[in-house]
Amino acid sequence: MRISTSAADTMEGYNFAYLDEHTKRMIRRAILKAIAIPGYQVPFGSREMPLPYGWGTGGIQVTAAIIGPDDVLKVIDQGSDDTTNAVNIRRFFARTTGVKTTERTGEATIIQTRHRIPETPLRDGQIIVYQVPIPEMLRWLEPREAETRKMHALGEYGAMHVKLYEDIAHHGHIAATYDYPVIVNERYLMRPSPIPKFDNPKMHMNPALQLFGAGREKRIYAVPPYTAVRSLDFEDHPFETQRWEHACELCGATDSFLDEVIMDDRGKRMFVCSDSDYCLARREKQQPAVA
Amino acid sequence: MDTATATPLAPGFEQRVFDSIKVFRALADAMAHPGEIRRVNARPPAPTQLMPAAAAMCLTLLDFETPLWLQTSHASVADYLRFHCGCPMTPEATQASFALITNTLTMPAVNTFNAGEPEYPDRSTTLMIQVESLSNASGVRLSGPGVRDAIYLDVAGVSATYWRELQASRAAFPCGVDIVFIWGERIAALPRTTRVSC
Numbered sequence: 001m002r003i004s005t006s007a008a009d010t011m012e013g014y015n016f017a018y019l020d021e022h023t024k025r026m027i028r029r030a031i032l033k034a035i036a037i038p039g040y041q042v043p044f045g046s047r048e049m050p051l052p053y054g055w056g057t058g059g060i061q062v063t064a065a066i067i068g069p070d071d072v073l074k075v076i077d078q079g080s081d082d083t084t085n086a087v088n089i090r091r092f093f094a095r096t097t098g099v100k101t102t103e104r105t106g107e108a109t110i111i112q113t114r115h116r117i118p119e120t121p122l123r124d125g126q127i128i129v130y131q132v133p134i135p136e137m138l139r140w141l142e143p144r145e146a147e148t149r150k151m152h153a154l155g156e157y158g159a160m161h162v163k164l165y166e167d168i169a170h171h172g173h174i175a176a177t178y179d180y181p182v183i184v185n186e187r188y189l190m191r192p193s194p195i196p197k198f199d200n201p202k203m204h205m206n207p208a209l210q211l212f213g214a215g216r217e218k219r220i221y222a223v224p225p226y227t228a229v230r231s232l233d234f235e236d237h238p239f240e241t242q243r244w245e246h247a248c249e250l251c252g253a254t255d256s257f258l259d260e261v262i263m264d265d266r267g268k269r270m271f272v273c274s275d276s277d278y279c280l281a282r283r284e285k286q287q288p289a290v291a
Numbered sequence: 292m293d294t295a296t297a298t299p300l301a302p303g304f305e306q307r308v309f310d311s312i313k314v315f316r317a318l319a320d321a322m323a324h325p326g327e328i329r330r331v332n333a334r335p336p337a338p339t340q341l342m343p344a345a346a347a348m349c350l351t352l353l354d355f356e357t358p359l360w361l362q363t364s365h366a367s368v369a370d371y372l373r374f375h376c377g378c379p380m381t382p383e384a385t386q387a388s389f390a391l392i393t394n395t396l397t398m399p400a401v402n403t404f405n406a407g408e409p410e411y412p413d414r415s416t417t418l419m420i421q422v423e424s425l426s427n428a429s430g431v432r433l434s435g436p437g438v439r440d441a442i443y444l445d446v447a448g449v450s451a452t453y454w455r456e457l458q459a460s461r462a463a464f465p466c467g468v469d470i471v472f473i474w475g476e477r478i479a480a481l482p483r484t485t486r487v488s489c
Contacts, residue, residue, distance in 0.1 A: 016308045022354060028315045029352055029388075033413040035322045036469045036482035038436050042413045066319065068312040125320075153409035153465075185436050185484060187465065209323045224323045224484075227436035 010098040017064040018096040023047055027065035027220070031211060034222035039188030040152070041135050041219040049215065056089055056114055057215025059131035063112050066127060066211070067093065072100045074108035079116035079257065079274035086114070103277050115178070117199040119256045119278040122208035124225060130193040132214035135221065137181050137191040157189045160232060168237055177242065181232045184223055189232075198241045198257045203229040246271040251282035298367065301336040303350050303375040310335065314344075314351040321471065321480040326433040326442040328425050328479045338367040340393060342421050344473045346371075349419075353378040353389060360387035360404075360416070362394060384416070392420040395448035401456045404468050412465035415483075423447035425474040435485040444479055446472050451489050458487040 015021065023045070030044040049057040067073065073093050077086040081103040089112060090101050102108050105120040112129040122128060138148045141159045151157065160181055167175045180197035184190045192200060193212060203210065203223060210223040223229060233239035247254045249270050256278055258271040273279035304310035310333045321329045337346035340363075353359060353376035360381055361369060368391075372378055381387050384403045392398045398420070407415035430445025431454050449472075460467055460483075467483030481487075 016312075021308060021311065025311075025352060025354055026356070028319075029357070030413070031319060032322050032352075032417070032469070033415075035319065035437075036484065037412050037465050038484060040412060040465060066312075066316065068316060069309060149410045209319070224437040224482075226439045 011095045017067050019064045024065045030220045034220050035224050039184030039190040041221045044220050046215045046218040053216035056131035058213030059112050059129050062129045062211050062213035071109045072102050074102050074111045077114040080276040115194045117202045119275045124207040126208040128210050130212045132193040132212045135214040135217050135219040137189050183230045200231045248273045251279045304335050311351040314347045321478050323437050325437045325485040326444040328477050330476050338371050340365045340368050342473050343476045344478050357388035360384050360390040362392045387416050390418050401460045406466040416468050418470045421473045425479050432488045433485050454487050454489050
């Protein structure tokens with residue numbers, strides 16, 4: 001089922017895209033600097049939003065600062081268009097801007113995402129906005145902001161390599177499966193937000209502009225189009241993505257990120273695409289014109 | 292000031308909200324695609340010394356938080372920006388968030404401006420340089436993030452020395468200045484990540 005909202009129920013009494021013009025200007029300046037310094041976290045004056053921290057306030061502020069009346073917006077939460085967070089944020093922008101919304105990755109000009117990159121390759125001109133809980137990759141290794149800032153200034157990321165090495169020593173492999181550290185443009189260590197490491201290779205040389213917003217932590221960062229994004233690894237333990245022995249049970253895809261769904265209390269389970277638009281498009285192609 | 296002969300201030304954007312988002316998207320697109328010439332698609336009424344894209348960029352990005360450095364202080368330009376943006380004017384290039392350059396022949400060297408600090412490279416000057424023409428047909432070769440292979444940009448009035456200084460300043464990355472070249476309604480951006488070869 002496809003859902004689309006229209007501008008019919010646009011709200012009165014708020015500025016276009018909710019934020020005031022001064023706030024947008026401040027965020028826009030931060031975004032321009034973020035694009036100029038790929039992977040560097042630009043501090044910004046994060047505002048109170050009409051939903052709590054942790055629900056995508058950073059992503060929403062970035063989207064609010066970049067969205068125009070001609071944009072087409074898609075919002076996903078863990079790949080899906082129809083989960084609570086995605087539905088709420090999509091409706092928020094439909095009501096405060098009146099823009100067209102879509103579930104189709106190819107139709108969207110702006111895609112706000114929580115923790116996934118769509119399976120359909122993005123194209124030049126599209127903007128993907130990530131919701132970021134903790135932007136600092138080094139935070140659990142070094143709690144002091146002044147220190148992590150210095151580590152970024154010097155490009156001193158030895159601690160991160162030690163963390164990955166300890167994983168190998170304990171588990172025999174790098175245990176991180178999401179939020180997997182990357183180096184952007186061979187300079188800055190960047191947290192890709194909690195996307196599965198399956199999605200990390202999609203960030204590399206992506207034609208779309210990638211923006212990241214962390215509301216509680218008050219940081220914005222970016223990866224411009226056609227920019228090198230390298231997942232950290234070792235020569236003898238190269239970076240690998242997840243693989244499944246299953247295909248999607250709805251569309252049969254073998255190249256997508258799969259969610260494991262528990263079907264009953266006897267342990268029956270099912271593997272389906274996490275990207276609901278990708279899965280649906282594949283099924284529509286397989287069974288055309290089913291009413 | 293003789294109020295009797297003072298020319299009235301030009302108005303700013305006709306539609307502040309929608310003009311500024313249009314201009315910002317053109318700027319973000321230009322910054323994400325270094326060297327590619329974009330149109331800002333807005334022509335706010337402005338003093339003649341300000342090109343349309345320069346006026347539009349100022350109205351979109353400047354406010355009380357962003358000290359502006361003017362290469363030549365035309366009273367009409369300063370009054371216009373003070374009124375519409377409320378930005379402080381600074382004579383110190385190192386204090387400026389934005390700098391407006393209207394004459395490329397007499398513009399100061401790249402390293403005159405604030406390149407930020409290694410811990411805060413975002414606290415650097417963004418240069419707005421008004422030029423006589425822009426073209427992607429020839430010129431210096433640009434590469435780096437945002438450029439798929441390479442792109443050529445010809446900027447009238449920018450000397451080979453300036454390009455060499457600019458390329459030399461790249462060694463200080465992540466510190467550095469970001470540049471937006473402006474020609475009429477058109478812009479081309481050079482973030483600090485772009486490598487220049489003459």
